[in-house]
Amino acid sequence: xxxxxxxxxxxxxxxxxxxxxxxxxxxxxxxxxxxxxxxxxxxxxxxxxxxxxxxxxxxxxxxxxxxxxxxxxxxxxxxxxxxxxxxxxxxxxxxxxxxxxxxxxxxxxxxxxxxxxxxxxxxxxxxxxxxxxxxxxxxxxxxxxxxxxxxxxxxxxxxxxxxxxxxxxxxxxxxxxxxxxxxxxxxxxxxxxxxxxxxxxxxxxxxxxxxxxxxxxxxxxxxxxxxxxxxxxxxxxxxxxxxxxxxxxxxxxxxxxxxxxxxxxxxxxxxxxxxxxxxxxxxxxxxxxxxxxxx
Numbered sequence: 001x002x003x004x005x006x007x008x009x010x011x012x013x014x015x016x017x018x019x020x021x022x023x024x025x026x027x028x029x030x031x032x033x034x035x036x037x038x039x040x041x042x043x044x045x046x047x048x049x050x051x052x053x054x055x056x057x058x059x060x061x062x063x064x065x066x067x068x069x070x071x072x073x074x075x076x077x078x079x080x081x082x083x084x085x086x087x088x089x090x091x092x093x094x095x096x097x098x099x100x101x102x103x104x105x106x107x108x109x110x111x112x113x114x115x116x117x118x119x120x121x122x123x124x125x126x127x128x129x130x131x132x133x134x135x136x137x138x139x140x141x142x143x144x145x146x147x148x149x150x151x152x153x154x155x156x157x158x159x160x161x162x163x164x165x166x167x168x169x170x171x172x173x174x175x176x177x178x179x180x181x182x183x184x185x186x187x188x189x190x191x192x193x194x195x196x197x198x199x200x201x202x203x204x205x206x207x208x209x210x211x212x213x214x215x216x217x218x219x220x221x222x223x224x225x226x227x228x229x230x231x232x233x234x235x236x237x238x239x240x241x242x243x244x245x246x247x248x249x250x251x252x253x254x255x256x257x258x259x260x261x262x263x264x265x266x267x268x269x270x271x272x273x274x275x276x277x278x279x280x281x282x283x284x285x286x287x288x289x290x291x292x293x294x295x
Contacts (some may be wrong), residue, residue, distance in 0.1 A: 010064030010290070011037035014083060014092040018068060026075060034092040035071050036079035036246045037061050037097065053103060053220065053240040065273055078243045084254045090267065090289045091181075091253050091260035094123075098258060099241040100251035101127040105135070106245070107238050110250050112136030115177050117202050118157075120189035121148040123263055123286050128187045128212070128260050130155040137185070140176050142169055145283035151262055156202040170201045188212055193219045202222075205231040206266045212238055248259065263287045269294040 014034035019025055027033065040047050040055035059074045061107050071080060073176050083092045101124055110116060116132040118125050121143020129241050132139050133156030140159045141152050149160045164173040174180050182204025188195050191213030200223065203209050227233070241249075252258045265285025269292070276288035 003013075008055055008063030008065065009064070011062050012093045012096045013064035013069060014095075015069070027076065027080065027082075032089070032092075034081055034083055034095050034250065035061065035069075035075050035085075036241070036243070037096050038240065039072070039074035039077070039079045040242070041074065042078070050242075052242040053086040053245075054063045057236070065270060065292075067270075071131075079246055081247065081250050083250075086147075088261075089278070090264045091287070092250065093107060094258075094260045094263060095246060095253055097124055098127050098253060098260075099245040100124070100238075101131055102249055102252070103241040103245045104128065104187065104210055104238040105131045105235050108185060108187065109110060109208045110135045110137050114138070114184035115140065116185040116187065117142065117173050117177075117183040117199075118187045118189060119143075119195050119199055120151060121145055122189065124212065125187075125189035126152055126155060126195075126263075126286065127258065128189055130156050132159070132185070132187070134257060135284050140183070142173055148283065148286060151286065154262060168266040170198050173202045181205070185210070191215050195219045196221045197223075200227070201232065202237070203231070203233055206233075207231070208234045208236060210236045210238060214239075256280060264289050267291050267294065271295075 007045050016254040017027055017031045017033055018030050026188055038058050038060045040052035041057040044056040059072050061075055110132055114137045116137040117140045118128045119142045120219055129139050129141055129152055139157045141157045142161045144162055144164050152160055161172050161293055163169055179181050185208050188199040188202045189208045189212045193215050196211055201211050253260045263286045265290040270290055273290055279285055
């Protein structure tokens, strides 16, 4: 999605409207709002066939690590929402990533009583865990980071596997499924080819494997064609979200069916952005809010 470097970064954000452009009637200065990081054109083939996430003319917005952000017209029109009074800016900013998880869950066949394995204990892995729990599934998480694995239990995860403590992650996950037959659904939320392959091997017969994590361009995976064919596996690729998913996401956060307060460890000033990255990489917390008004 980044077309050139160097470039500004940051696309999960919320804040106050400082000014509005000509012709803007729905919003006014001072309103508390949250924006998605992109907006569809609503005119191309994919938009007209209800696949706005695949829009051929998608307008992308980056650059939220700043004091001000200019929100393009298509986002104002389709993907800018007012924040409910009881919600914090930190909670609202999570609407963008949660919206992508909601889209993935819409494309994933989960029935009550299914066993769902989620690979990855980052923010989106945890969001997938929560959404799968809300669908009535038994959830198993493969991840790392003591704090993250503990929070996963709050989100309804039934079993956690610390990948730093097992040699064979596929075997460890399958052993926790009914009769060790494999999971009914596997969601990959890491974005590495080896994790995609592990997800497919964890799946049981007739399972759905949702490949959520985006891998580096040019990478490939190897599939056991016998396994894919005779086990009737369904592989699902998912990308981005639609305006409908974004709206549903904010509602879920507002109701705290997904509790955004559990994700943000601390608020740091913009000057400590690199320190926030270091902390996340070291698995110290899940997310950090960056507030450019804090010194």
